[in-house]
Amino acid sequence: MMSDYIVEMKHITKRFPGIVANDDVSIGIKKGEIFALLGENGAGKSTLMSILCGMYEPDEGEIYIRGEKVQISSPNHAANLNIGMVHQHFKLVEDYTITENIILGVEPISKFAGLFPYVGIRNANRKIEELSKNFGLEVDPTKRIADLTVSMQQRVEILKVLYREAEILIFDEPTAVLTPQEIDFLLGIIEGLRNSGKTIILITHKLEEIKKVADRCAVLNKGKLIDVLDVKTTSTNLMAQLMIGREVSFESEKAPAQFKEEVLKVEQLTVKNEDGFEVVKDVSFTIRSGEIFAIAGVADNGQVEIADAIAGLVKASGGNIFLNGQDITNDSIRNRTESGISYVPEDRQRFGLFLDFDVATNLASKQYYKEPFSNKGILNKQEFDQFGSQLIDKYDIRSGQGIKTQVRSMSGGNQQKAIIAREIELQSPLMIFVQPTRGVDIGAIENIHKMIIEQRDQGKAILLVSLELDEIMNVADTIGVIYNGQFQKIASSESLTTNEVGEYMMGAKHE
Amino acid sequence: MSKDKKKTSLRYRLIWPLRNEKWQPISIPVASILVSFIAAAIIILLLGKNPFQAFYNLFQGAGILPKPTYAGYKSMLTDFLQLLNAMTPMVFASLAVAVALRAGLFNIGVSGQMLASGFLATIIVGYSGLDAFIAKPLVLLVGMVAGGLMGGLVGWLKYKFNIHEVVTTIMLNYISQYVISFFIHMYYIDPISRQSKYITEAARLTLVNVEIANMKMNIPLGFILAIAIAVFIKFLMDKTVVGFEIKAVGSNRNAAKYTGIKVGSNTVLAMVISGGLAGLAGVTYYLGYFGSIQPKVLTNIGFDSIAVALLGNAHPVGIIFSSFLISIIDQGSTYMSSQAGIRQEIASVIIGLILLFSACSAYVKYKVSRLKDKEVDRKDSES
Incomplete structure (x- = not known):
C-alpha cells in the first residue's frame, strides 16, 4: 500500500492506570510539512509522540513509516527510522561538552595505530560545526553545557537529533522556556529545517506559533482526535474552541476593582x-x-x-x-x-511540590502541623485524605488514582491546579x-x-x-x-x- | 501449543508477586534472598559439597533447627539466644542508616559512632562498679547521647558549612578509630587479650551464662529494646509531625524550605536520631555481645547495616526481618564449616550475594514493568 504520508498512525490507543491517554487516534503526516499537535495539558499529545519515538508501545493501533508497517520498540529503533525528538526538558550531561553530548551513544570510534580504539572527538567536533552552520544553529562544539544559556542548550538538543540523521523531527513544547526573541529565532530555524526537506511535528499549545509556522494542525482533546485543520484557512479562535471543547474568552471578565485597606x-x-x-x-x-x-x-x-x-x-x-x-x-x-x-x-x-508524595500529602503540606491535620505532634492521616478528596473535587484536579496518586505522575497543569488549590485554601x-x-x-x-x-x-x-x-x-x-x-x-x-x-x-x- | 500455554501461565503465577506493585516491597527482597541462596548452592556444588546439608547446618548453628548433639549446659535455645544477641546491634545500626536515608542523608559513619559511644560507655560506666539497676540504663543513655552528639555534629557541619555527610562521617570513622585505640592502649589495655579490659557484669547489657533449667544462656536484654525502638521509629516516621518534616526534607529540600520547614534543624535532628541509634548499636555490641573493645578495629556491622537497611526497604519492620536473616547466616557459619567442611567464608559470600541482589531491586522493578508492557503487547497482537 502506497500513501503520500511519511508517518501514519492508525487507531492508536494507549491506556495508563485510570486514564485513556490516547483513544483511537489516527493521523497522517506528509513529508516536508510542519505538522502541529495542539491540545491542552493531558490531552495526549506527548503520549502520542512518545509512542512514535518508541518510549511507549501502543495498546492498540498501527504505525506506518514511509508506507511500511513498523513496531517501534525503543528510542534506538525510532532513531534508526530517522525519527528524533527535541525534548521539552533537555536531556543533557552538564559537565560534558556540546560534542560529547551529541555523540553520546553513537560515539565515532577511531583506531590508534589501527589497533587501539578511541573516540574520535576531533572529527566529531568538525562534523558538528559543519552541521550547525548548515542549519543556522551556530555553536562552539567544545563548550561545556553548564556554561550555555537555555536557548543554546536547546540548539544542542536539535543538533543531537540532526546528528543522528533524523528526517522526522518532533519538537515538544520547544518555546516554553524561551524569551520572545529566542522564540522568533527558533521558529525561523524550524521553517529552515522544513525547507531543507525535513518533516516537523510541533507539539504546542501556543496558537500564535502554530499560526506562524505550521501547515496543518491536529487538535486533541482528552485523548481523542477532534480534527485535523489547515492552518491557513482556520482562525485561531476556532482552533482554541476545538482544543478545549468550548468557547474561550481571551479576555477575562472582571468587575471593577474595589480597593480597601x-x-x-x-x-x-x-x-x-x-x-x-x-x-x-x-x-x-x-x-x-x-x-x-x-x-x-x-x-x-x-x-x-x-x-x-x-x-x-x-x-x-x-x-x-x-x-x-x-x-x-x-x-x-x-x-x-x-x-x-x-x-x-x-x-x-x-x-x-514533593513529587514523590501523593496528592493528599501535597495538598496538606502547608497545614500538616496544625489541627485538624495533627494533634500534639501526631498526624491524622484520615484528615489528610478527607481534605485531599475534597480539594480534588472542588478544583477538578485530575489524577489517575485519586488522593493516592503520586504527584510525579500527574500532568503539569494538574500539578499547578494542586498548588493553587492548596494556596487558596490557606485563606x-x-x-x-x-x-x-x-x-x-x-x-x-x-x-x-x-x-x-x-x-x-x-x-x-x-x-x-x-x-x-x-x-x-x-x-x-x-x-x-x-x-x-x-x-x-x-x-x-x-x-x-x-x-x-x-x-x-x-x-x-x-x- | 497447550504445553506452551501451561508454561506461560506457570511463569505468570510464579512472578505474579513480583509484578504486583503492592507486593513489591516484600516480594523483591524475598526473591533476591531466594536467588542468592540458589547462587550460593551452585558455588557449594562446585566445591563438591551438598548445598542442602550446608544450609541445614547454617540454620542448626543459628539455633533455628536442632543440632544432633549439644555440649554440656547447651541447647537449641542457647544458640537461638546467642543469635538474638548478635542481631541486636545489627537492628539498631540498620535503623540508624534508615532514618538518615529517609532524610536524604547517607550515614556511612555508623561504625565510628558505635565505637565512640561504646568506648565512652565503657570508661564511664563499664569500669565504675555501679549497681546493675543504675549501670545498665546509664550505659544506654551514655551510648545514645554520645552517638547522638556525633551524628548531630555531622548534621551541623552539613547545615552550617555544607560539607557532605559522607566525607565527615568517613573522616570521623578514622578519627574515632585511632583516637580511641590510643586511649585503650594507654589506659585500658588488658595485657593478655590485647583488648580493653572486660567491663563489670553489672554494666553488661547481655546477661552472661545465666543458669535456667540446667542450661547456661546469654540473655540479650537489648533485644527487647531493639524491637521496641524499631516500632517507635516506625511510628515516629509515619505518624508524627517530626517524621513528616524529616521525610519532606529528604524528598525535596527546596520544597521543604518553601513550605516553611526548617531544613537545617531537621537535617541536624535526623542525624542526631541516626547517631543516637548508632550509639545504641555501639553499646549493645561492645557492652552486650562483647564485653570489651578491640583497638584499631572498626566493626563491620556499621557497613553491613547499610545493605541490611536497603534489604529491609529502609522500613523498621523490614529491617527486623533482614537483620534476623543476615544474623542467622553470620551465626550459623561456624557450625556449617565444622559440620559440612565448607569454609566459613562461604557464609560471607551468601550474605554478599543477598545484599548484591537486593541492591538490584530498582533494576528488578524497572525490568518487571518493562516485561508487563511487553506482555500486554503480545496479548494484543495474539487477539
Whole structure:
C-alpha cells in the first residue's frame, strides 16, 4: 500500500492506570510539512509522540513509516527510522561538552595505530560545526553545557537529533522556556529545517506559533482526535474552541476593582543575589485588599526576587516589609505563612511540590502541623485524605488514582491546579502568584485567571508576577513595570497601553 | 501449543508477586534472598559439597533447627539466644542508616559512632562498679547521647558549612578509630587479650551464662529494646509531625524550605536520631555481645547495616526481618564449616550475594514493568 504520508498512525490507543491517554487516534503526516499537535495539558499529545519515538508501545493501533508497517520498540529503533525528538526538558550531561553530548551513544570510534580504539572527538567536533552552520544553529562544539544559556542548550538538543540523521523531527513544547526573541529565532530555524526537506511535528499549545509556522494542525482533546485543520484557512479562535471543547474568552471578565485597606507595604526593599549583586534596588510599593498588583518585566529583572523576599525564601538586605501593618521583614517562612501569605512559586516541581508524595500529602503540606491535620505532634492521616478528596473535587484536579496518586505522575497543569488549590485554601489575605500559567494550556489559563480574579473579589490582595504581557494587561488592576531591579512605572492598568508597558519593560522610557 | 500455554501461565503465577506493585516491597527482597541462596548452592556444588546439608547446618548453628548433639549446659535455645544477641546491634545500626536515608542523608559513619559511644560507655560506666539497676540504663543513655552528639555534629557541619555527610562521617570513622585505640592502649589495655579490659557484669547489657533449667544462656536484654525502638521509629516516621518534616526534607529540600520547614534543624535532628541509634548499636555490641573493645578495629556491622537497611526497604519492620536473616547466616557459619567442611567464608559470600541482589531491586522493578508492557503487547497482537 502506497500513501503520500511519511508517518501514519492508525487507531492508536494507549491506556495508563485510570486514564485513556490516547483513544483511537489516527493521523497522517506528509513529508516536508510542519505538522502541529495542539491540545491542552493531558490531552495526549506527548503520549502520542512518545509512542512514535518508541518510549511507549501502543495498546492498540498501527504505525506506518514511509508506507511500511513498523513496531517501534525503543528510542534506538525510532532513531534508526530517522525519527528524533527535541525534548521539552533537555536531556543533557552538564559537565560534558556540546560534542560529547551529541555523540553520546553513537560515539565515532577511531583506531590508534589501527589497533587501539578511541573516540574520535576531533572529527566529531568538525562534523558538528559543519552541521550547525548548515542549519543556522551556530555553536562552539567544545563548550561545556553548564556554561550555555537555555536557548543554546536547546540548539544542542536539535543538533543531537540532526546528528543522528533524523528526517522526522518532533519538537515538544520547544518555546516554553524561551524569551520572545529566542522564540522568533527558533521558529525561523524550524521553517529552515522544513525547507531543507525535513518533516516537523510541533507539539504546542501556543496558537500564535502554530499560526506562524505550521501547515496543518491536529487538535486533541482528552485523548481523542477532534480534527485535523489547515492552518491557513482556520482562525485561531476556532482552533482554541476545538482544543478545549468550548468557547474561550481571551479576555477575562472582571468587575471593577474595589480597593480597601492596605495589606502589603514594601518599603525600600533591596535584595542581593548569591554573588552579592543587588538584583532588587530600593523598591517600594503597596497592595490593597481587592487589588491585583502585577509586576511586568523581562525575565531576570528582579521580579522573582521581590516575591521570594516577601515570602521569606530570600533575605532582604535592606528595607522593610509590612503585612497588615506588622513588620515581617525578619520573620521565618512559616511565620509569614501563618500571618497570611500564600505563594504559588515559579518552579512548581522544584519548590511547589514533593513529587514523590501523593496528592493528599501535597495538598496538606502547608497545614500538616496544625489541627485538624495533627494533634500534639501526631498526624491524622484520615484528615489528610478527607481534605485531599475534597480539594480534588472542588478544583477538578485530575489524577489517575485519586488522593493516592503520586504527584510525579500527574500532568503539569494538574500539578499547578494542586498548588493553587492548596494556596487558596490557606485563606491568606495576601496571595503571590509567580508565572501561574507557565506551561499551562489555554483552558487552564482561563481558569487560573478566573480564580485569581475571584480571590481579588473576595477581598484578597494579590501580587502577580508574569512574563506574559497579555496576562498582565488582562488581569491586573495596577501594574508595576520593573527594569533592572527598579520600578520604572507604577500605574493603574487602564492608564497604560500594552505598548507603553513594553517600552518601560525594555528600559526605553523613564518617568 | 497447550504445553506452551501451561508454561506461560506457570511463569505468570510464579512472578505474579513480583509484578504486583503492592507486593513489591516484600516480594523483591524475598526473591533476591531466594536467588542468592540458589547462587550460593551452585558455588557449594562446585566445591563438591551438598548445598542442602550446608544450609541445614547454617540454620542448626543459628539455633533455628536442632543440632544432633549439644555440649554440656547447651541447647537449641542457647544458640537461638546467642543469635538474638548478635542481631541486636545489627537492628539498631540498620535503623540508624534508615532514618538518615529517609532524610536524604547517607550515614556511612555508623561504625565510628558505635565505637565512640561504646568506648565512652565503657570508661564511664563499664569500669565504675555501679549497681546493675543504675549501670545498665546509664550505659544506654551514655551510648545514645554520645552517638547522638556525633551524628548531630555531622548534621551541623552539613547545615552550617555544607560539607557532605559522607566525607565527615568517613573522616570521623578514622578519627574515632585511632583516637580511641590510643586511649585503650594507654589506659585500658588488658595485657593478655590485647583488648580493653572486660567491663563489670553489672554494666553488661547481655546477661552472661545465666543458669535456667540446667542450661547456661546469654540473655540479650537489648533485644527487647531493639524491637521496641524499631516500632517507635516506625511510628515516629509515619505518624508524627517530626517524621513528616524529616521525610519532606529528604524528598525535596527546596520544597521543604518553601513550605516553611526548617531544613537545617531537621537535617541536624535526623542525624542526631541516626547517631543516637548508632550509639545504641555501639553499646549493645561492645557492652552486650562483647564485653570489651578491640583497638584499631572498626566493626563491620556499621557497613553491613547499610545493605541490611536497603534489604529491609529502609522500613523498621523490614529491617527486623533482614537483620534476623543476615544474623542467622553470620551465626550459623561456624557450625556449617565444622559440620559440612565448607569454609566459613562461604557464609560471607551468601550474605554478599543477598545484599548484591537486593541492591538490584530498582533494576528488578524497572525490568518487571518493562516485561508487563511487553506482555500486554503480545496479548494484543495474539487477539
